Amino acid sequence: MSVRTRLALFGVGAAAALALVVWGLSGIPGFGHYGGSYGYVLNRVALPERHATNVVASVVFDYRGFDTVGEEFILFVSVMAVSLLLRIQRDERERPPRDRAAERTLAGTSDAVRVAGVGLIGPAVLIGLYIVAHGHTTPGGGFQGGAILAAAPMLIYLVGRYLTFRRLNPIHALDVGEGAGAGGFVVVGLIGLVAGIAFLDNIWPKGQPGSVFSAGTLPVLNVSVGLEVGAGLVLILFEFLEQTLMVRGR
Amino acid sequence: MIAAVQAVAMITVGVFGALVVVTRDPVRQAVVMGMFGTSLAVLFLVLQAPDVALSQIVVGVAYPLMVLLTLEKVRERKR
Numbered sequence: 001m002s003v004r005t006r007l008a009l010f011g012v013g014a015a016a017a018l019a020l021v022v023w024g025l026s027g028i029p030g031f032g033h034y035g036g037s038y039g040y041v042l043n044r045v046a047l048p049e050r051h052a053t054n055v056v057a058s059v060v061f062d063y064r065g066f067d068t069v070g071e072e073f074i075l076f077v078s079v080m081a082v083s084l085l086l087r088i089q090r091d092e093r094e095r096p097p098r099d100r101a102a103e104r105t106l107a108g109t110s111d112a113v114r115v116a117g118v119g120l121i122g123p124a125v126l127i128g129l130y131i132v133a134h135g136h137t138t139p140g141g142g143f144q145g146g147a148i149l150a151a152a153p154m155l156i157y158l159v160g161r162y163l164t165f166r167r168l169n170p171i172h173a174l175d176v177g178e179g180a181g182a183g184g185f186v187v188v189g190l191i192g193l194v195a196g197i198a199f200l201d202n203i204w205p206k207g208q209p210g211s212v213f214s215a216g217t218l219p220v221l222n223v224s225v226g227l228e229v230g231a232g233l234v235l236i237l238f239e240f241l242e243q244t245l246m247v248r249g250r
Numbered sequence: 251m252i253a254a255v256q257a258v259a260m261i262t263v264g265v266f267g268a269l270v271v272v273t274r275d276p277v278r279q280a281v282v283m284g285m286f287g288t289s290l291a292v293l294f295l296v297l298q299a300p301d302v303a304l305s306q307i308v309v310g311v312a313y314p315l316m317v318l319l320t321l322e323k324v325r326e327r328k329r
Contacts, residue, residue, distance in 0.1 A: 031253075031256075127304065131301050131304070139298075139299060139300070139301050139302075140301040141301075143305070144301040144302055144304065144305040145301070145305075146305075147304075147305035147308045147309055148301075148304050148305055148308060150308055150312070151307075151308045151311075154308070154311065154312065233308070233309075233312060236312075236316070237312055237315070237316070240315075240316050240319045240320070241319065243319070243323060244319040244320075244322050244323045244326075
């Protein structure tokens with residue numbers, strides 16, 4: 001096929017694609033406007049039915065909770081796969097990290113970074129816990145809060161050394177947290193089945209809307225997901241650091 | 251006013267996203283990826299999702315770090 005023919009074919013395809021994109025864009029609702037009806041229904045029924053002032057959380061963990069089990073296990077399986085692939089192979093040995101840029105004079109971690117980093121560890125933990133605990137009342141939840149919680153170990157790595165990070169993050173405890181977080185979601189779902197109703201059905205006491213102890217299963221599921229996401233992120237980072245800094249082929 | 255801020259944030263995300271794609275050297279790409287992550291965090295903030303913005307900052311730091319660690323490991327194997 002000559003260059004000319006190929007260009008002609010590409011031109012036809014590109015023109016058709018552009019026409020379709022323009023056609024599609026001309027029909028979308030304005031920014032901030034919503035064309036469906038599902039959202040309006042939920043805005044009306046979510047608060048009286050589930051006592052959750054964050055309607056998004058009641059969709060993610062309740063009305064559509066079964067999908068979220070799948071989403072949670074995507075992360076769980078990814079972390080498992082990383083741990084499995086990056087385990088120490090038969091022809092590899094673990095050695096203490098050494099400075100591989102000894103010939104270069106690099107500025108060490110500055111005092112300003114250390115002070116700011118140490119100062120941020122506490123707030124990261126506190127904000128992370130707050131976002132997990134209030135996922136059903138205000139924007140937030142286990143996924144976001146868990147990621148924020150994972151910032152604390154990363155800050156330890158930033159301000160300290162890898163060995164400090166390793167000592168302060170017991171890998172077995174992280175494994176347990178990861179598994180318990182993923183499993184906890186399913187256990188809450190199974191309680192519904194044992195009670196003779198649907199998987200993940202929210203029959204728990206709903207409490208006063210807007211308070212921390214409200215919305216039935218939602219806060220429990222948020223804590224479970226927060227544990228799983230936080231531990232999972234740290235585990236992935238841990239495996240990458242370990243593999244690059246410690247493990248050597250023979 | 252808020253619409254203008256949102257528009258600027260979205261265009262910035264688009265520009266940095268395109269820059270990540272056109273950067274060829276993986277080390278530089280990881281750095282540009284970090285800038286892209288920061289622009290995404292700003293976009294989430296102006297779209298009134300501060301919780302997502304905070305978690306984006308964490309993920310936006312962790313992801314380029316993993317890329318850099320992987321590159322280091324690959325180079326060491328080559329040596």
